[in-house]
Amino acid sequence: MSEAPTAQTASSHAAEARIADAAHTGPMLAADGTPLKKSLNRALRVQKMRALALVAPLLIFVLVTFIAPIADMLFRSVENDIVSETLPRTTTMLAEWDAKSTDIPPEPVFEALYKDMFFAAEAKLHTRLGSRLNYELTGTSSLFRKSGRKVEDMGEVYQDQFEVQNDFWKTGENWNSFMASDAWLAAMADWKPADGRQPAFELRDGIASTLPATSAAYVQYADFIQNVDEKNLYKTDPWAVIYSSLHEDLTGENDLAAYSGPASAELSAAATAAATFETVNFTEAFAGIDKDWTTLEVWQTIKVYSPKFTSGYFLNAVDMQKSVDGAEMRPENQQIYGILFWRTMVMSMAITLSCILLGYPVAWILANLPTRQANLLMILVLLPFWTSLLVRTSAWKVMLQQQGVINDTLVWLGIVGTDDRLALINNQTGTIIAMTHILLPFMILPMYSVMQTIQPTYLRAAKSLGATNWTAFWRVYFPQSIPGIGAGSILVFILAIGYYITPAIVGGTSGTFISNRIAYHISQSLNWGLGAALGAILLAAVLLLYYAYDKIVGIDNVKLG
Amino acid sequence: MNLTKVLMTSTALTLAAGMSHGQEMADEMTIVSWGGAYSNSQIKAYSEPYAANTGVKIINDESSAEAVAKLRAMNEAGNVTWDVVDVTAADSFRLCDEGLAMEIDFDEQLAPGDDGSTPSDDFGDTLINDCFIPQIVFSTTFGYRTDLVGDTPPTEICDIFDTDAYPGKRSLEKRPIGNMEWALLCDGVAKDEIYDVLETAEGQEQALAKLDTIKDDVVWWSAGADTPQLLADGEVIMGSTYNGRLFSVIAEQDQPVEMLWDGQMFDLDGWIIPAGLSDERKARALDYVKFATDTKRLADQSKYIAYGPARASSAPLVDKHAELGIDMAPHMPTDPANSKNVFVFNYEFWADYRDDVDAKFQAWLVK
Numbered sequence: 001m002s003e004a005p006t007a008q009t010a011s012s013h014a015a016e017a018r019i020a021d022a023a024h025t026g027p028m029l030a031a032d033g034t035p036l037k038k039s040l041n042r043a044l045r046v047q048k049m050r051a052l053a054l055v056a057p058l059l060i061f062v063l064v065t066f067i068a069p070i071a072d073m074l075f076r077s078v079e080n081d082i083v084s085e086t087l088p089r090t091t092t093m094l095a096e097w098d099a100k101s102t103d104i105p106p107e108p109v110f111e112a113l114y115k116d117m118f119f120a121a122e123a124k125l126h127t128r129l130g131s132r133l134n135y136e137l138t139g140t141s142s143l144f145r146k147s148g149r150k151v152e153d154m155g156e157v158y159q160d161q162f163e164v165q166n167d168f169w170k171t172g173e174n175w176n177s178f179m180a181s182d183a184w185l186a187a188m189a190d191w192k193p194a195d196g197r198q199p200a201f202e203l204r205d206g207i208a209s210t211l212p213a214t215s216a217a218y219v220q221y222a223d224f225i226q227n228v229d230e231k232n233l234y235k236t237d238p239w240a241v242i243y244s245s246l247h248e249d250l251t252g253e254n255d256l257a258a259y260s261g262p263a264s265a266e267l268s269a270a271a272t273a274a275a276t277f278e279t280v281n282f283t284e285a286f287a288g289i290d291k292d293w294t295t296l297e298v299w300q301t302i303k304v305y306s307p308k309f310t311s312g313y314f315l316n317a318v319d320m321q322k323s324v325d326g327a328e329m330r331p332e333n334q335q336i337y338g339i340l341f342w343r344t345m346v347m348s349m350a351i352t353l354s355c356i357l358l359g360y361p362v363a364w365i366l367a368n369l370p371t372r373q374a375n376l377l378m379i380l381v382l383l384p385f386w387t388s389l390l391v392r393t394s395a396w397k398v399m400l401q402q403q404g405v406i407n408d409t410l411v412w413l414g415i416v417g418t419d420d421r422l423a424l425i426n427n428q429t430g431t432i433i434a435m436t437h438i439l440l441p442f443m444i445l446p447m448y449s450v451m452q453t454i455q456p457t458y459l460r461a462a463k464s465l466g467a468t469n470w471t472a473f474w475r476v477y478f479p480q481s482i483p484g485i486g487a488g489s490i491l492v493f494i495l496a497i498g499y500y501i502t503p504a505i506v507g508g509t510s511g512t513f514i515s516n517r518i519a520y521h522i523s524q525s526l527n528w529g530l531g532a533a534l535g536a537i538l539l540a541a542v543l544l545l546y547y548a549y550d551k552i553v554g555i556d557n558v559k560l561g
Numbered sequence: 562m563n564l565t566k567v568l569m570t571s572t573a574l575t576l577a578a579g580m581s582h583g584q585e586m587a588d589e590m591t592i593v594s595w596g597g598a599y600s601n602s603q604i605k606a607y608s609e610p611y612a613a614n615t616g617v618k619i620i621n622d623e624s625s626a627e628a629v630a631k632l633r634a635m636n637e638a639g640n641v642t643w644d645v646v647d648v649t650a651a652d653s654f655r656l657c658d659e660g661l662a663m664e665i666d667f668d669e670q671l672a673p674g675d676d677g678s679t680p681s682d683d684f685g686d687t688l689i690n691d692c693f694i695p696q697i698v699f700s701t702t703f704g705y706r707t708d709l710v711g712d713t714p715p716t717e718i719c720d721i722f723d724t725d726a727y728p729g730k731r732s733l734e735k736r737p738i739g740n741m742e743w744a745l746l747c748d749g750v751a752k753d754e755i756y757d758v759l760e761t762a763e764g765q766e767q768a769l770a771k772l773d774t775i776k777d778d779v780v781w782w783s784a785g786a787d788t789p790q791l792l793a794d795g796e797v798i799m800g801s802t803y804n805g806r807l808f809s810v811i812a813e814q815d816q817p818v819e820m821l822w823d824g825q826m827f828d829l830d831g832w833i834i835p836a837g838l839s840d841e842r843k844a845r846a847l848d849y850v851k852f853a854t855d856t857k858r859l860a861d862q863s864k865y866i867a868y869g870p871a872r873a874s875s876a877p878l879v880d881k882h883a884e885l886g887i888d889m890a891p892h893m894p895t896d897p898a899n900s901k902n903v904f905v906f907n908y909e910f911w912a913d914y915r916d917d918v919d920a921k922f923q924a925w926l927v928k
Binding site for chain 2: 124125127128130131134135138139140141142145333334335336339340343401402403404426504508509510512517520522523524525526527528
């Protein structure tokens with residue numbers, strides 16, 4: 001309220017300035033000497049701010065509860081970081097492998113896979129990745145589940161041999177003594193569980209260059225023990241994967257001779273011993289779990305889906321698939337979404353059209369009856385609107401089925417024989433009938449409110465000028481009612497393409513919509529990425545049609561009253 | 562506190578012994594199940610006695626059909642509001658793989674059998690993954706209208722493919738699971754080779770080709786209540802659904818419907834506890850599940866619904882229906898007379914192949 005006088009003052013200033021302008025030349029000035037334009041802008045800005053403040057609650061509400069979740073859901077249609085996050089080493093190594101080659105990746109990739117799988121299995125993330133990749137390659141789900149269970153024992157040979165070589169390698173305390181920084185060791189010595197979080201693990205300077213693989217594995221291990229398991233890292237004995245990494249470091253190229261930190265004596269003794277250790281062939285070990293690991297398909301799938309973002313979901317949504325050769329069509333017996341998108345569009349248009357045909361006369365009668373009767377009829381239009389969607393749909397089931405009310409009546413009247421009752425449900429007919437009924441109020445209401453504004457005098461004038469009833473209607477009344485048809489059609493069409501409960505109940509197999517598949521992917525297969533891609537395409541189609549409508553009919557022509 | 566209450570509380574504590582003893586537990590819990598007669602049987606057999614023993618306030622939610630999606634959404638939002646969830650075995654695989662369900666140490670956290678067997682022995686083969694606590698064995702099987710199938714009622718599963726002997730519509734579930742197995746079986750594939758055949762693209766084609774022979778005569782259902790309704794209305798002459806649903810059509814509603822037990826598909830239903838609960842809620846959920854899956858409680862449930870208990874030690878305790886007074890054993894899918902020819906739903910196979918086969922199945926349906 002406090003700003004209201006300002007606006008008034010400004011407008012009275014503007015009036016004075018206009019009078020003043022009659023006498024002077026140069027820029028128009030307000031009474032206080034500021035240029036009129038500036039003064040007016042200031043006043044308008046205050047008004048705009050006030051308007052914005054008034055809509056702010058709704059705007060923020062819509063942004064937070066509507067736009068943001070939709071954007072988040074749509075983002076899933078391209079998001080794919082699960083592969084590279086769960087298998088970081090493997091995906092990096094795979095970058096050098098030619099997916100089109102006929103050989104499976106070399107041993108180092110399998111070794112990387114062992115490490116990644118080991119950590120993933122400890123964190124129970126391997127099965128999640130398995131179900132993700134199972135959407136692309138059937139069988140990956142159980143492959144990962146199975147491998148996760150067995151990967152723990154795979155590298156144990158190294159742990160056993162190191163521990164036989166020297167008792168030093170057995171305990172976590174010894175490992176920490178050379179892997180961790182002195183500062184962390186000191187902090188850890190003082191730490192008690194009552195203090196809360198453990199001091200975060202710090203790697204000793206220089207150890208990473210001497211033992212790169214071991215350090216990387218140890219850091220990951222330490223992070224997991226401290227933050228996920230919440231165990232005392234100081235007292236925890238390392239996992240098998242640390243030993244296999246140590247073996248890798250000690251037998252590979254390293255400058256162990258240059259290292260002079262703690263445990264350098266143990267390390268160089270271990271390095272000598274490690275040269276003669278029994279080794280594990282990880283390729284064979286994985287093949288032993290499941291021969292699928294030696295098939296090209298598994299590796300091609302992992303490689304193709306390595307990037308953080310993927311077009312795979314969108315390709316799936318248009319009956320294509322991502323392969324090593326790029327995008328290609330799916331086999332014909334798996335193509336389904338194209339048919340469903342097309343069917344959704346065509347049937348929604350059919351529903352919109354039948355709503356226009358049925359709704360127009362009703363709206364016309366409503367608009368031309370005296371108010372009392374019109375209101376009564378209006379309740380009849382609105383009554384089904386207030387009834388639950390499920391109840392209405394189920395009622396149609398009773399009406400339309402072969403032993404249902406309509407067929408029984410037709411048989412009783414002798415119009416159809418008992419043996420050739422009409423199939424009115426579990427097909428497209430059922431969907432169109434039930435959805436036309438459900439969406440009819442959305443068509444009638446905007447038509448009615450537009451028709452109410454059409455002056456009856458125009459029709460009378462047309463007739464008095466010699467027009468027939470039809471000409472008067474077609475040339476005078478109908479053009480004026482088009483904005484109502486437009487508004488109703490947009491409402492009905494957009495609602496129709498998103499429907500899924502009604503098609504699911506009465507649509508059978510030929511009357512289901514794309515939304516039924518989206519619902520399946522959201523609630524059954526949990527393939528939210530594909531669901532999001534299908535949803536994004538549907539949204540884009542709606543926007544495109546809306547744009548086309550605007551170009552052809554003009555959105556200004558749409559009126560709700 | 563009066564004496565009865567003290568006695569009841571101490572009984573509850575004895576039942577709830579083990580790790581949860583003496584631990585802080587939440588005094589309110591949300592149990593999610595399927596609704597309808599099934600939820601009622603659980604409330605009568607488990608929840609009411611449990612609430613009486615412990616004074617816990619139990620909130621019943623009927624969202625099991627969307628449990629997987631909702632649990633994932635809750636998990637992502639970091640706010641899991643459910644404590645115990647009833648899911649099918651197939652869903653439990655997905656939840657366990659996605660890390661949405663807690664892993665259970667069966668021998669530690671469940672009650673031993675009345676006969677002294679350990680939980681893992683007593684549940685036996687029904688323990689199918691690390692998260693799933695089995696509760697009932699149910700089957701998807703066929704029912705037929707006695708008045709619409711002529712003088713020789715169907716006796717074997719392949720009669721559903723015989724449109725000459727049994728003309729008329731039949732209802733099948735609108736998903737590949739079950740239908741593909743039956744199709745292959747009736748196309749001459751040996752029962753123990755079905756899943757090997759179904760793994761191959763040719764095998765899937767073969768199953769769809771067999772289903773194609775009756776495609777025009779099929780009404781596809783997606784909710785368990787559809788087939789009983791369709792049978793009652795005479796819309797179909799035979800159809801598949803869960804055996805408990807058919808039991809209520811036959812025994813409770815007295816419709817002219819009979820069971821066709823041949824080739825029934827055994828499946829499991831049970832509890833999972835969502836991952837990420839607070840310690841108190843987890844303790845409460847484990848306590849409830851331990852109580853609800855002991856020998857007595859599982860047998861009690863069969864008084865209200867025709868599903869077989871998942872524990873071997875519960876089977877001898879299966880008694881009469883609580884309201885109808887009829888003997889329940891002959892209505893159990895596990896009854897020897899009914900289970901001469903059964904399929905055991907291959908969970909691992911379908912966990913892998915569900916999406917792929919479903920895509921093909923749906924593509925076949927829309928053509």
